[in-house]
Amino acid sequence: MTVSTRSGRLLRLWTRVEAHGLLTVATVLMAVAMGVMVVEAVSRYGWGVSHWWAEELVRYLVVWSMLLSIGVASRRGHFIRMDLLITALPRRAQLALGWVTVVVGVAFCGVLLYASVIEVRHLYRIGMYTESNLDLPLWVVRLVLPVGAVLYGLYFIGCGARLARGEDPFRAARRDGADPDPESEPATARAPTVAPVTAADAVPDSRPRPVIETRPDPGLDPGLDPAVADGGVR
Template sequence: MSIIRLLNRLEEDIIALLLVVLTLLVFVETVMRFGFGATIDWAEEGSLTLAGWFVLFGASHGIKEGTHIGVDLFTRALPGRARRAVAVVAVVACLGYAGLFLYGSWVYLDKMWMLGLPMEDLPMPTWAAHSVMLIGFGLIALRLVILLVNIVRGRADGFPFANEADETMEHFEATHADEGGRS
């Protein structure tokens, strides 16, 4: 198994685990609060932390799967080489953005490590709970590098965006095919 496939599997497993734990935590906290008038002291901070992890892992996964929504009307109209050139510029700009966040995350986590500040309600240090910034933006940068390599090698011509309009029309046509063309 290649390292990238292993990373893909690990990322998907972590996303699934985060979703399950976050859902259960919010459910239990809601039942406790409205059913019994009690709360879990750390539930809000825990759910916010889990949501942060979920978002950053999900953003990386979205780049890999092409599930981000994009406005690509202009780039689709360009011929192949021009489209790829624009895509290279866009990916490099995204890498620069991710690089800034990686650097900022490193500086922030280093300060949290040095200060040794704990989370307010969770029994863990702030740097550990917030380390997803470094991990998440590292994964995003890795996905962008893979995309850039694929564009340069001619395996891709840009970001693979979700096309909701086409998907909606395909779904509509598939569900209404039995009606014999009636709408």
């Protein structure tokens, strides 16, 4: 098994973990945050009651959801990319700028990981808790910073692996679940268009039909046509 084959399998495995694991957790956290915001808004404007824990909990849930999904969102092209100048450059220049992006991204994630680990260790050592009465250990809340740094760094490392194969990993991905372009399919693969059969077409028509009676033309010579001479069509 070659190195490229192993890296391809690892990349596919990690893609499944992101899509079915991290993205699901991030979606649940964001849904809970939205539910808490709705409850807080209805309670505040409907009954004049405000919950002291709602604002802080929503803030933590949104941060966790964003940092857990930042890698998969970037890989799928869900962030805005200013590529007006990049698309006008030659292919080699685009790949070179891609490598610059990878190096800067990995460096940023490394700095974030280093600083966040120091902060989490410090908060764990002093035993600080959150401001509200939730009394959550602050090091647990800030633990998402090094986790997000690792996830984002893995995204840039994957981009570097694709750049090494000559691909462009920064192109915006097609929306999930989008139907393929029918014009891109070969003509032989397209099924012919057939009108659907309705219930009215399947039931035979039982209405009486008019009987057409054929009579001989008096202007014709009966001797020329035996059928006319007999008085009708055989």
